[in-house]
Amino acid sequence: MEWEILLENVLNALAAGITIGCIYGLMCVGLSLIFGIMRVVNFAQGDLLMLGAYAAFYLVAAWGVLAFLGPEVAPFAGAILAGPIVFAVGWLLHRWIVARVSGLRTVASLDEGHFGQLIVTLGIALILQNGGLILFGSMPRAVRTPLSSSAWMVETGIGDATIFLNKARVISGLAAILVVVALYWLLERTRLGKALRAAADNPTAATYMGIDVDRAHRIAFALGSGITAVAGGLVASYLSFTPFMGLDFVVIMYAGVVLGGMGSLLGAFWGGLTIGFVQQISALVLPPQLQNAAIFVVFLLIVVLRPQGLFGRSAERA
Amino acid sequence: MTTDSTTTTATTRRGALALGLGAAVATATGGFRRARAQNPSEVKVAILSPMSGPWARQGILARMGGELAVDEVNSAGGIRSLGGAKVKLVIYDAGENAERAKNAAQRMIAQEPDLVGGAGAWLSSFTLAVSEVTERAELPWLTLSYADSITERGFRYIFQSSPTSAAQARATLPTILQLAERATGRRPRRLAMIADNTAAPQGIVKPIREGEAQKYGLTIVVDETFTPPLSDATPLIQRVRSARPDFLLLLSTAVPDDKLLVEKLNEYGLGQGRLPTIGNGGHWGAPELAQVTNPQILEGMMFTLSNWPGKGLEDLNRRFVERTGEPWMGHDSLIPYANIKILCEAMERAASADRRKVAEAIRSLDIQNEGPALLFPSRRLKYDERGRLMHAEMVTCQWRGGVPQVVFPESIATMQALWPRS
Numbered sequence: 230m231e232w233e234i235l236l237e238n239v240l241n242a243l244a245a246g247i248t249i250g251c252i253y254g255l256m257c258v259g260l261s262l263i264f265g266i267m268r269v270v271n272f273a274q275g276d277l278l279m280l281g282a283y284a285a286f287y288l289v290a291a292w293g294v295l296a297f298l299g300p301e302v303a304p305f306a307g308a309i310l311a312g313p314i315v316f317a318v319g320w321l322l323h324r325w326i327v328a329r330v331s332g333l334r335t336v337a338s339l340d341e342g343h344f345g346q347l348i349v350t351l352g353i354a355l356i357l358q359n360g361g362l363i364l365f366g367s368m369p370r371a372v373r374t375p376l377s378s379s380a381w382m383v384e385t386g387i388g389d390a391t392i393f394l395n396k397a398r399v400i401s402g403l404a405a406i407l408v409v410v411a412l413y414w415l416l417e418r419t420r421l422g423k424a425l426r427a428a429a430d431n432p433t434a435a436t437y438m439g440i441d442v443d444r445a446h447r448i449a450f451a452l453g454s455g456i457t458a459v460a461g462g463l464v465a466s467y468l469s470f471t472p473f474m475g476l477d478f479v480v481i482m483y484a485g486v487v488l489g490g491m492g493s494l495l496g497a498f499w500g501g502l503t504i505g506f507v508q509q510i511s512a513l514v515l516p517p518q519l520q521n522a523a524i525f526v527v528f529l530l531i532v533v534l535r536p537q538g539l540f541g542r543s544a545e546r547a
Numbered sequence: 548m549t550t551d552s553t554t555t556t557a558t559t560r561r562g563a564l565a566l567g568l569g570a571a572v573a574t575a576t577g578g579f580r581r582a583r584a585q586n587p588s589e590v591k592v593a594i595l596s597p598m599s600g601p602w603a604r605q606g607i608l609a610r611m612g613g614e615l616a617v618d619e620v621n622s623a624g625g626i627r628s629l630g631g632a633k634v635k636l637v638i639y640d641a642g643e644n645a646e647r648a649k650n651a652a653q654r655m656i657a658q659e660p661d662l663v664g665g666a667g668a669w670l671s672s673f674t675l676a677v678s679e680v681t682e683r684a685e686l687p688w689l690t691l692s693y694a695d696s697i698t699e700r701g702f703r704y705i706f707q708s709s710p711t712s713a714a715q716a717r718a719t720l721p722t723i724l725q726l727a728e729r730a731t732g733r734r735p736r737r738l739a740m741i742a743d744n745t746a747a748p749q750g751i752v753k754p755i756r757e758g759e760a761q762k763y764g765l766t767i768v769v770d771e772t773f774t775p776p777l778s779d780a781t782p783l784i785q786r787v788r789s790a791r792p793d794f795l796l797l798l799s800t801a802v803p804d805d806k807l808l809v810e811k812l813n814e815y816g817l818g819q820g821r822l823p824t825i826g827n828g829g830h831w832g833a834p835e836l837a838q839v840t841n842p843q844i845l846e847g848m849m850f851t852l853s854n855w856p857g858k859g860l861e862d863l864n865r866r867f868v869e870r871t872g873e874p875w876m877g878h879d880s881l882i883p884y885a886n887i888k889i890l891c892e893a894m895e896r897a898a899s900a901d902r903r904k905v906a907e908a909i910r911s912l913d914i915q916n917e918g919p920a921l922l923f924p925s926r927r928l929k930y931d932e933r934g935r936l937m938h939a940e941m942v943t944c945q946w947r948g949g950v951p952q953v954v955f956p957e958s959i960a961t962m963q964a965l966w967p968r969s
Contacts, residue, residue: 234789238782245781359599367603369802371839378810378818378844393781393814467810469803469839473601477776512782517773518744520782 233388240385240392242509248395250505251402252463254498256478257485258409259457261497264486266429266449268341269331272350273322274457274482275475276357277315281458282372282465282474283365284311289372304372305400308462312408312455319454322353323447332446333432354475361472371469372462376400401463408459409498412452416494425449429492457482484528489539496540503527503539590626590900592617592890593637593655593665594883595677600643604835605669605879610638611871612880613666616887619866626891628898634891637662641673648673652680663900664893666886668692669879671746678705687893687906689886691853691878693747698933704906706930708886708923709853710939712750715827718941719751719851720763722955723794723825726849726943730966735793735823739769741783741808748798751827755796768792777804780811787822788815794823802830806840813844820847823966825943827851829878832944832951837874842949847965849945849954852878854885854923857942857959863922875950885922892919910934924959 260274271277285307288294295303295310328334330345376396383392416422427435428445436442464470464478485504489496504524511523531539594613596606617636625631639655641648648668655662664687668674671694681688682702690697695711710718727735738760742748752770760767768790771783777799787795795817799805805826812818824847830836831850856864856876863884867876876884893908894900913929914920920928925938943955945964954964 238785238789241781241785245779249779362599362603367599367607368835369604369839371806373839373841375841378813378841380814395814467807469806469835471601471604471803477778508778509781517771517782520778521774 233390236385236387237390237392238513240390242513243506244392244394245398246506246509247502248398248402248505249509250502251405252398252460252501253481253485253505254501255405255408255463256457256460257482257489257497257501258412258494259453259455259460260482261453261486261489261492261494262412262456263450263453265492265494266425267331267446269327269346269450270343270350271450271453272347272479273353273357273475274453275477275479276354276361277319277454277475278457278461278464278478278482279361279470279472279475280315280318280357281308281311281461282470283361283370283472284314284458285372285462285465286370290370300374301376304374304376304397304466305404305463307372308401308404308459308466309408311462312459315458315461316451316455319451320447322454323450326353327450328443328447332443333436358472358475365472367471369469369471370465372465374466377467395467397467401466404463405460408456409494412456413494421448481524484524487538488528488531490537493538493540496538499539587629587632587661587900589635590629590632590894591635591637591659591662592887593639593659593662594667594887595639595648595651595655595665596641596667596669596883597643597648597673598638598640602643602669604833605829606641606667608873608877608879609667609669609883611867611873612876612882612884613638613887615867615870615880616884616891620888620891626894628895629900632900634887636887641668641677645670645672645676649676649680652677656680656684656686661900662686663902664688664890664905666690666883666890671697678702681705685902685906687890687902687909689889689909691882691886693750693853695750698935702934704902704934706889706909706934706936708882708889708936710941711935712747713754714939715851715853715941716751716754716759719796719825719827720755720759720765722851722941722943723796723849724763726955726964727794727823727966730964734764736764736766737768737790737792737794738765739787739790739792739795740767740798741769741771741773741787741795742798743775743800743804744772745775745800747800747828751798752796769795775799775801775804777807780804780807784808784811784815784817787812788817792822794825797824797826798828799826800828800830802833802836802839805831805836809844809848810840818844820965820967823847823849825849825851832877832946833879834874834877837949842946845946845949847946847967849943849964850951851941851943853939853941854878854881855942855944855951855953855959856881857924857953857961859921859959877951881922885919888919888922889928924956926958 263271289303289307295306330342330349380393380395424440424445428442432442485500486497489500507524507527508520596609598606617634621633625633639651641651666689668677671692674690674692682704687704689706691709693712695713698707742752769786864876893905897904897908916926924940927938929937931937944951945954952962953960
């Protein structure tokens with residue numbers, strides 16, 4: 230009996246860790262893309278995630294544009310569509326604000342524009358949070374679906390031990406993997422991807438080769454925003470949120486990106502996955518209130534033992 | 548000498564004249580001032596609660612309650628003993644942390660020198676900070692916050708209109724056991740507790756852990772504490788499933804965690820009343836909880852709290868719904884409503900807009916079955932020397948048909964509690 234309980238606990242923690250980890254991975258990829266290509270530490274990334282959640286909410290619940298798809302499909306379609314919407318927001322943010330403190334114009338500066346970037350992205354974060362409060366209100370929202378409170382139950386065959394696979398999270402996890410695969414294909418197999426990588430490796434040389442580095446950066450910023458927004462839309466299918474939700478995720482995103490290796494896309498995904506995994510597995514042996522402490526213990530261990538992160542810059546950059 | 552004498556006399560006469568004139572002017576002005584103080588055309592009361600930041604929703608609900616109270620008092624003729632003075636409500640934003648709340652209180656005191664009293668702050672930590680400022684200004688302040696420490700500092704101008712955390716902790720188990728026994732005829736034996744690590748839930752679980760459970764013959768089979776916000780409730784609910792308790796105390800403090808916990812219970816086949824589950828706090832009855840999750844899975848969920856509009860307050864609930872468009876009036880609006888009504892009652896009795904006299908009037912209130920006393924489950928309104936509401940009773944509600952209904956105490960219950968028999 231004790232073994233059955235232990236087995237069930239371990240298997241369910243694994244299942245939850247993997248599904249949540251995939252979504253964390255996706256949000257980390259968005260941040261990593263911006264950092265890897267532009268070298269901009271974006272403190273507003275959590276708030277772009279929030280915009281994605283609200284975009285999905287308005288598409289599915291408030292305006293009901295996607296309601297015809299039904300409560301099982303609409304939340305995930307809304308999450309995917311949140312991507313292009315926040316892509317446009319990211320594009321505009323870069324065009325009017327971020328471009329002024331990043332890109333070629335800051336290459337020659339002493340701090341490479343990092344101080345300006347820090348203050349600007351922090352300012353954007355505050356504007357998005359409080360602007361969100363004015364626009365969306367303070368009431369918690371969620372993209373309601375019956376899938377978030379139901380599970381596929383897998384019998385293990387060992388006594389009563391059952392694995393509960395939360396339907397909303399499994400679908401969200403799969404959607405996150407698909408988006409990462411699509412992004413990887415875009416970066417590795419297309420001309421645009423090649424331009425983005427060139428702009429990341431050496432912006433000056435890329436300019437001599439005829440690549441519009443500013444445009445490449447704009448696309449990277451918008452793409453990173455859009456990808457994180459998709460993650461926000463997926464989170465909205467099982468969590469409720471307010472305009473301040475970004476604060477809860479931005480630390481996870483940074484930890485994931487550093488864990489995986491700054492600038493590495495796949496590393497960021499694995500970093501996010503590791504965080505989800507550690508968060509759940511640690512609760513088996515530690516009190517649940519130490520879940521987040523466990524993440525940072527692992528984080529510190531990796532930083533000490535492998536400072537370049539799991540995948541490091543040398544393995545892959547953007 | 549004569550000259551001197553004359554001068555002196557003349558000076559004396561002039562002085563007397565001047566003194567007389569001065570006295571006359573002073574009397575007239577002072578009298579006028581006093582007359583104004585006694586019969587102002589307007590008296591100001593404040594609501595200071597979070598209107599921005601993560602707790603903005605609760606502050607907005609408090610404002611709705613306060614505005615309704617003020618409108619009702621004004622449409623009934625204002626403060627009659629002050630010549631029908633109208634009540635003006637001023638709103639201050641406590642923001643997102645105790646420091647900002649304290650700054651807001653200082654700003655309020657500086658900008659509103661004629662403020663008579665106020666209510667709010669919502670979070671206990673905010674109320675502790677705000678009441679430091681209001682106490683110095685001798686401003687009567689009423690709050691719904693639970694923390695015992697609020698009224699343990701020897702302050703004279705703070706009044707707590709809810710049972711304190713310790714009182715709630717003492718009342719929780721007997722209330723639940725009474726409901727269970729009445730519904731099923733048997734006493735539950737196995738208790739599971741999941742609480743977040745903030746002050747209010749810990750204030751409830753600590754005494755249960757330290758002897759209350761044993762006193763009532765309960766074995767604690769799950770005792771877990773988590774740090775909010777939750778990213779996932781799997782490890783917590785998994786332990787509940789493994790331990791098979793008779794009932795679960797689910798002491799979270801925010802709607803996002805409530806959603807995750809009830810959905811996970813449902814996912815594991817323990818939701819919708821199959822495992823009797825009891826929460827604590829107004830957020831468990833908030834309309835947004837039914838909007839962020841499927842209301843069906845809330846069915847049967849119970850929660851305890853300091854007040855809720857039950858039997859006898861149907862009309863108040865209807866007025867609130869009509870005015871605000873909210874689906875119902877909950878704890879976060881009812882208590883600010885009651886607090887503003889208490890302030891107005893105190894002004895009425897004191898026949899004064901002087902803060903000290905109003906505070907004294909609150910201290911000496913002892914009302915039963917009338918006025919603002921009707922807004923409390925005990926139908927009694929009296930504060931003790933520390934400023935705590937005496938005879939404060941805890942209310943238990945249960946989600947039924949998508950709406951929270953009062954199931955305890957019987958005096959205000961709108962439905963009988965459902966408790967699964969298995």
